Structures are given as structure tokens and as C-alpha cells.
Amino acid sequence: MNNKNKLRCLAKRSFSMLGFSAALVGAAVSYSASAAAQGPALKAGQEYMVVASYPNQLHVIDAEKDSLYKSCDMPGRFGPGAIQVAPDHKTAYVLNNGYEDIYGVNMDTCEVTFHAKMSQASNERTKTLYAFALSYDGKELYTVQNPTILRSDHYEVQPTRLAVYDTSAGLKAKPIRTFPSPRLVTAMQVGKDGGLYMAGADIYKMDVHTGEYEVAVPSRNWQRERYVQPDVLNVWAVQTPTEDFTILYTTARFQEGSEDLNTADWLYGYFNINLATGETTTQDFAPITEIYFTGTRSPKDSNIMYGVLNRLAKYDIEKQELLGVAELDHSYYCITPNNDGSKVYLAGTYNHVAVYDADTLAHLKTITLPGGDMSTTTAQVFIR
Template sequence: MKLQFIGRMAATSLGLFAICTAAGVGLAFAASDVPANASGPALKPGKEYLLATNYPNNLHLIDVASDTLYKTCQMPDAFGPGAAQVAPDKKVAYVLNNHYGDIYGIELDTCKTVFHARLAFKPGEQAKSMLSLAVSPDGKELYSVANPTQILNDHYAVQAPRLQVYATDAGLNAQPLRTFEVPRQISIMQAADDGSLYMAGRDIYKLDVKTGQYSVALPTGSWKRPLYSPPDLLYIWSHQTARRDFSLLYTAAKYKDEKQDADTADFVYGYVSVDLTTGKTQVQDFAPVTEVYFTGMRSPKDPNQMFGVLNRLAKYDIKQQKLIKAANLAHSYYCISFDKAGSKLYLTGTFNDVAVYDPDSLELVANIKLPGGDMATGTAQVFTR
């Protein structure tokens, strides 16, 4: 039975990466009804917004106070994945898009594209970033890991991945200031307050963005937790939280004894996290595995509460490792976010609606329909201008 579960997990993860989950396909190419080149109203300082992207190439800003759509910007080129990071001054959102190959900076007040970098910058290469995108704490630099491949006349040659560092004021033809070879299989990343870059790969690495030197901050690929299997960790949602918390969910088998029998093992959900203000890392189980969550986030109000979402919205007591409450959903949602106060919880991803829940009661309080199509695997970001 446990093995079957692993099988289901595998199916889910594959589906996720192919972006072909049953629920996700239908709306992917619905036409947008947003006029092109509309700049919309400027954001209001002090106001809180939720940013979400969707097909065909929309960047939406939702007013958190009223849970209404405030404005929609159009982004250039093709959609996918629409993963966004908001600059520290909250004036620009950087979006990985155009089939994972380009980064665009969209000025939120004006909807203008103020930054553009094509990750492939050498002749004859293609380069894709697997959701790797982060902004330095001073907002001056942008980081992304590109996976380049040299396309030769009759064959391909896969190249080593590169961390590419850009100046955020480099404009519309940005070239990297520095590049460093990094390990393969890097996905999401966040820059800490001290300027170092935490990158999730087979381990969580900490990298010095000036020298490219890196070390293992969290050995997730080879952790030494007695009676635990290596964790399975794929987390492509790079939440920027007010708590400055860089967290990723994992699952692992917890064996009964040294025999490491998978049939008798318990399977646990947990999170690894880096406190971006202190650099302190944490590995913490929070639940037995009973269903799959694509994203999880701790409550800003009570960090002992972990919320997870995919086919249900579930709330756990981390210390007790117990389910507190769960809610059924209208459809699958991939991505969870909180407002700053932790009084509202937002669910995005898959379709084109944002569901707003009360984190205490897990009651649906609002549903915001977005113009355009599928949000797919994009990460919603909540920020205060």
C-alpha cells in the first residue's frame, strides 16, 4: 500500500513537470480580454497586493484589502512558466518566461518592460532555467541558473549549468555581469539578507555571488538522519514571504529499524528551510503522508501551523505532527500564499481563479476570477508596495 502511494507520487510529480495534469489543460489557451499596452493605475504605497501570472501572458495584481483585481499588465513574448520575483522596492517584478528562456522586468506602476535578459547568450546555445530566479536584497542584482546546451549542426552538447548574475538596471538587452559554474539540477533560489544566494538542487547550496564559491547549507541529497530514507524534494514555488523564509517541502520514509523495510516504514512530510535574515537552517517533519501537497507554507500568525495544498487545503500542527483541519476544494490548486498578517490565505495555480480562505476556519471567503487562462505552475507573491 505504501509502495502504491509512492507510485502515485511519481505520477503526480511527472504530471506536474509536464504541465499536463488533468485539471490544468482545459483553460490554458483561453484568450485574454485585457487590452494590449494598458498601463493601468499605479500601485499605491502602503497597499498590499497579490501578484499572479497566467496565459496568454498576463501579470495580474490583486488588491489584498478588497480581494479584487486591481490591474493587469501584458508581458512580452510567450508564456511559461511565468515565475515571478518582486524587487525589494516592490516596483518591478522579474518574470521567468518565454518557455523558460528569458527574464523580463515589468515595472508594476506602468506595466512597462524595463528589463530583459535572454538566458542563452553564447552563439549557438539554448539555455533554460528551471524556475531559478532571485533578486539581491538591495535590488541591484538578479540571479538565475541557466542550463545551456550547445546546438551544433547535427548534434547537441549539454553544457555545465551557469549561475548568471545581472545588473537589474541593465535594460532590455541585459548581459550577465558574472557567470559561475554551479551543480546540475538547480531549481528555485532566494538571496539572503547578507547577500548570499541559497539555491535548491540535490542539496541546498549557499553561494557567494561575488566569487561563485558555494558550500552545502543543507545536505538534503545526503542527509544523515538515522532511520530516514533520503528525502524526495522537488519544489518549484519560490515564495517571497514577509517572514524571509525560504522553505521547500520534502517527503521521506521513516523506517522502523535498521532493516529499512519500506513496507513497514512511515512516510512523512516535512520542510527544509533557511531563515534568510539569519542563515539558520531547519529540517522538520510536520505530517504523516496521506495525500500530496504541491506547496506548503507556515502561517505568519502562528509559525507552528503548516498549510498544504493540492487537492485539499490542510492545516497541520507542526510540533504535534497532526492534522488540525482540512477543506475540500473546488478544483486542484498548486500554490499557497498568505497575506502579511496571516489573516487570509490565497490559492492559485491550475485554472484562472484565486480562492481566498480564512486560515482559521478554512472557509472560502472569496473567489477572484482572472482574465486569461491557466496560471499553471506560477508562484503568486504577496507584497506591500
């Protein structure tokens, strides 16, 4: 979508960065003394949710009682606190320390068992923009790294790369394989067949042994008649109970025979990859009436889509119909359903995890974390 409007206002410019910069600004609300760094081990069969927050803690929430179960202190500085939970549900991997390090935290003991620095050289500054995922068996960690070589009087931005780590490599993990990667990759997930799905300009699928990749779901390059190029930004790779990797898009669909954006239908939709089957979906589900940072489908009814930012909304996908909304006390970035689909959890911004009834959208509870702002943490629900 080209912006045809040539008049620009300096003071309005911040609007053009809405979406990403808004998501990255994580103002700490308040810092209270950290809770006990240690705490009880997780119980088998019990459902939990994990989030990270300022000052720099990982919080495990009991998803049955909807109360804080324990908090673990993490090394480095907080940010962004994006999380992937290992398939054995013992270790949480957290992208932290200003997007520059990934730590594996044993949730039973709070012990840091894994550490990978994204930078591979002393004169390299490397950030990972949320792009990390675990193999289906949890033995490997995949990251897309954005390196910059810091020369003495200038910088050299390097091509992005996929770096593969052995999750048993301990605290000084080094890549065991690297491959060139497309730029602009954010959220990633791995399919049961081992393929790495990378959300960038398109959603790619990479062979993590050869580095070869192909487009699994076209996004920027989709060919949908009368649709403009969609806008996609997802930094929350939520690991859903149904093993769906879901990413929202916004787009416009011209009226038949027209190319006028003023009369076009502005639509929300989602890309989905079922990680177990590899089935892919591109599906509109609603007119754009407000912004959602994340959306997720109900684990018990795949025709139901929830979206959140300033309101919690619930849609019938097939009918493209709004079923209900809940007004919120403040913005929430990340929505995650529990395993049986009876509740949805809202996290990100502030230190409140809000719990809603998935059917009625009634507010059930707000869990206040002991620390500060969650920023763009990924809320992950799992059964130990």
C-alpha cells in the same frame, strides 16, 4: 529509494513522471480578450498579490478587497510565469517565453524595464528551470542556466552556470559574472548576508562574488538515522512575509532496527532557511496522506503549516497533527499567506485565485482572472 519492482507496464509509465510533468502541463482553460494592458499605479501601503497567466499577462490583485487591480501584457510567450518581486515592490521579474527569458515589469506602468535572455550565444538554447532570485537590495538578479549547444547534427549539453545580471541593465541585459553551478537547481532565494540559497540535490549557499558554494541544508545527502533520502521538488520560490524560504520534502523513516519500507513511516517535512537570520531547519510535520505541491507556515504562528494541491490542509507542526482541511473545487499548486497571516491565497492551474480564512479554512472568495491557466506561476504577496 531504489525501485525494486522490475515489472513495468508501458501504460503505467506516466505515473513515474508525476510530480514534475504534472506541474509543467499547463493547459489553457480559455482565452478571453486581454484586459487593459495599462491601469492605475500601485498605492503605497496597500497589500497586493501578483500572478501570471495565459495568454501572457501579469495580474496584480488587491489583497484587501480581493479583486483584480490590474493586468499587464507581457512580451514573448507565456510559460512558466514564475515570479520574483523586487525588494522595492515596484518591479516583478517573470521567467517566461518557454523558460528562456526573464523580464522585469514595472507594475505601476506595465512597462517592461528589464530583459535578459538566458541563452548567451546564437547556437545555444538555454532554459532556466525556475532558478532565479534577486539580491537583498534588488540590484542583482541571479539565475541558474541550463545551456545546450546546438551543433549542426548533434546537441552538446553544457554544464549549468550561475549568471549574475545588473537589474538596471535594461532590455539587453548580459551577465556581469558567471560561475559554474551545481545541476538540478530550482528555487532560489538570497539571504540578508548576500548568500544565494539554491535548492538542488542539497540546498547550497553560494557566494555570488566568488562562485564558491557549500551545502547549507543537506537534502539528498542528509544524515538522519533511519531516514531514507528525501524526495524534493519545489519550483515555487514564494517570498514570505517572515522571510522564510520553505521547501517541502517527503521521506520514509524506518522502524527501529528495520530497513523495511513496508513498515516505515512515510512523512512530510520542510526545510526552512530564514533569510534574515540564516537559521536553517529540517522538520517533519505530518504523515503522507496526500500530495502537496507547496507548503507555507503561518506568519502569525510558526507552528502552523499549510499545504495545498487537491485539498488545503493545516497542520500543527510540533504535534504533527492535522488541524483541518478544506475541500477544493480543483487542484491549486501554489499557496501564499497574506502579511498578517489572516488569509491564504491558492493559485496555479486554471484562472482562479482562491482565498481562504487562515484560521477556519473557510472559503472567502474566488477571484477569476481575465485570462487562462496560471500554470506554475509563483503567487507573491507584498505591501507596496
